[in-house]
Amino acid sequence: MTFRPAEIWVERGVEESRVARETRSRCSGAPVRSFADGELPPPASFAEAKTALVLRRHRGGFLQHCPAGTAGMVCCNYLVVNFASNCPYDCSYCFLQDYLADNPRLTAFTNVEDGLDEIAGVLDMHPHKQFRIGTGELADSLALDPVTGLSRLLVPFFAARDNAVLELKTKSACVADLLDLEPRGRVVVSWSLNPDSVAAEEYGTASIAERLSAASRVLAAGYKVAFHLDPIVEHEGWQEAYDRLLDDVFEAVDVAAIAWFSLGALRMTPGLQRAVRARALPARHALGAELVPGADGKMRVWRGLRVRMYRHLVERIRAAAPRAPLYLCMETPGVWQKAMREVPTDRELGIRIAAGARW
Amino acid sequence: MLDLDAYAAERRLRDATVARVRALGADGCAAVLEVAAPLGMNDNHLRDMLDLVEDIAARRCTDVSAVLRDATVAGALRGEGGRSDRIRALKACLRRLRYPQLSAALDRIAARRQEMGLPAGVALDLPENLEGDEVTVTVRAASPAQLRSRVASLARALDGDGIDAIFAIWQEAEG
Numbered sequence: 001m002t003f004r005p006a007e008i009w010v011e012r013g014v015e016e017s018r019v020a021r022e023t024r025s026r027c028s029g030a031p032v033r034s035f036a037d038g039e040l041p042p043p044a045s046f047a048e049a050k051t052a053l054v055l056r057r058h059r060g061g062f063l064q065h066c067p068a069g070t071a072g073m074v075c076c077n078y079l080v081v082n083f084a085s086n087c088p089y090d091c092s093y094c095f096l097q098d099y100l101a102d103n104p105r106l107t108a109f110t111n112v113e114d115g116l117d118e119i120a121g122v123l124d125m126h127p128h129k130q131f132r133i134g135t136g137e138l139a140d141s142l143a144l145d146p147v148t149g150l151s152r153l154l155v156p157f158f159a160a161r162d163n164a165v166l167e168l169k170t171k172s173a174c175v176a177d178l179l180d181l182e183p184r185g186r187v188v189v190s191w192s193l194n195p196d197s198v199a200a201e202e203y204g205t206a207s208i209a210e211r212l213s214a215a216s217r218v219l220a221a222g223y224k225v226a227f228h229l230d231p232i233v234e235h236e237g238w239q240e241a242y243d244r245l246l247d248d249v250f251e252a253v254d255v256a257a258i259a260w261f262s263l264g265a266l267r268m269t270p271g272l273q274r275a276v277r278a279r280a281l282p283a284r285h286a287l288g289a290e291l292v293p294g295a296d297g298k299m300r301v302w303r304g305l306r307v308r309m310y311r312h313l314v315e316r317i318r319a320a321a322p323r324a325p326l327y328l329c330m331e332t333p334g335v336w337q338k339a340m341r342e343v344p345t346d347r348e349l350g351i352r353i354a355a356g357a358r359w
Numbered sequence: 360m361l362d363l364d365a366y367a368a369e370r371r372l373r374d375a376t377v378a379r380v381r382a383l384g385a386d387g388c389a390a391v392l393e394v395a396a397p398l399g400m401n402d403n404h405l406r407d408m409l410d411l412v413e414d415i416a417a418r419r420c421t422d423v424s425a426v427l428r429d430a431t432v433a434g435a436l437r438g439e440g441g442r443s444d445r446i447r448a449l450k451a452c453l454r455r456l457r458y459p460q461l462s463a464a465l466d467r468i469a470a471r472r473q474e475m476g477l478p479a480g481v482a483l484d485l486p487e488n489l490e491g492d493e494v495t496v497t498v499r500a501a502s503p504a505q506l507r508s509r510v511a512s513l514a515r516a517l518d519g520d521g522i523d524a525i526f527a528i529w530q531e532a533e534g
Binding site (some may be wrong): 235277283284285287288289290292293294295300302303304305307308311332334335338 | 410413414415417418419420457458459461464476487488489490491492528529530531532533
């Protein structure tokens with residue numbers, strides 16, 4: 001479903017920014033309101049915070065190390081850049097329900113040029129290093145694209161760089177703005193996927209068939225694609241459900257065009273569990289899985305079952321796409337060893353994944 | 360039958376807990392009271408129970424009343440002992456329903472540990488909820504001779520394949 005804001009709040013002083021002009025032009029029917037810093041009324045609920053779009057300047061740095069690189073976990077040296085905050089979709093398990101609980105308004109930042117300057121500075125400072133940078137940490141990379149047209153800024157910027165790959169990670173089918181751009185092997189469009197029964201609790205997102213159809217379209221337009229089975233949700237019949245999902249992926253997409261796969265078991269903080277319970281959204285899969293607390297305070301499916309799930313999926317993926325880099329997200333060296341039969345260093349893993357983006 | 364307001368007043372339940380029970384609807388609310396009232400559950404007991412029961416209902420695609428009227432739960436409620444014992448038994452029963460595969464793995468591990476015939480004074484502990492990388496072996500001894508004897512017995516117990524089976528169940532959910 002393509003997001004259309006019920007109203008647009010524009011911070012005073014950014015009305016003429018490129019993002020604000022583009023958004024007003026693309027959403028001509030939506031009422032536009034103006035606000036000054038500190039004047040924005042809080043939303044009535046987390047769900048309501050997703051209905052209107054706030055356009056404002058981002059204060060502070062844009063580029064960060066991916067928070068998944070927690071101590072004690074194998075890290076893939078990924079960087080995240082936040083051009084938006086929150087997401088119009090409403091996945092039952094989404095960590096933003098807790099992480100953004102105090103500041104949930106769906107926001108697109110208008111000073112994108114500042115963010116790109118910051119990225120350019122880092123890339124220029126390390127010309128021999130390969131970077132992977134994603135916009136899908138605090139937001140879906142493409143869900144707001146029909147409204148802001150952000151990809152029209154990002155893709156040409158990264159296409160002109162030799163030492164970075166941009167990953168646009170999404171659960172949408174909003175790829176229209178990408179199709180006439182030239183990625184030059186520097187942009188990977190990736191989809192988070194789950195079996196239909198789990199995806200049914202990813203409210204507002206494109207169906208899995210729509211996501212795979214969008215993947216075919218961007219492939220035809222010259223992009224590489226990637227897939228994240230993350231979060232993998234343990235439920236009765238998980239094995240058959242994920243097998244069917246992978247069959248659908250390999251039927252829809254040429255495996256040579258897959259830049260990478262990642263696997264990540266569902267993880268929830270106690271705070272997120274409370275937030276999920278407190279909401280009225282059906283969250284059968286988020287609450288029903290056999291999650292237990294781990295050393296980092298997050299709940300995951302207990303280790304033995306997690307390893308069994310990973311092994312099964314690794315085997316299936318490697319059989320069908322033996323050359324596609326494959327990694328686990330936010331997992332310990334012990335689980336890597338059992339599931340992947342190796343524990344790469346952060347640097348090795350980062351280089352290996354970045355290589356997957358090359359044609 | 361006791362109504363929710365009366366029970367809430369009697370046990371001084373928090374408003375949020377009462378609202379949570381009420382949100383279960385008439386049947387769910389009645390089922391909760393059928394379990395909670397005879398056990399005199401306080402607010403903490405009730406919240407713990409609701410967390411487990413709601414998650415079980417989510418996992419089984421059913422509702423809270425169906426979980427609480429499950430034969431296994433009824434069996435746990437009929438158990439012997441005082442109020443605390445029965446609350447503990449109920450919680451253990453719900454936990455088994457909440458974590459069916461983990462519970463089965465723990466049962467298999469316990470059986471294998473039993474078969475290993477570990478000597479007295481030796482404990483083999485796995486991480487809580489099987490989440491972790493290392494086992495802990497504790498050997499208690501009151502003299503050098505006893506320590507040598509127990510370590511030797513432990514070594515003999517580890518010669519069998521019991522410990523391999525335990526690792527396979529724990530780390531790879533196999534066996």
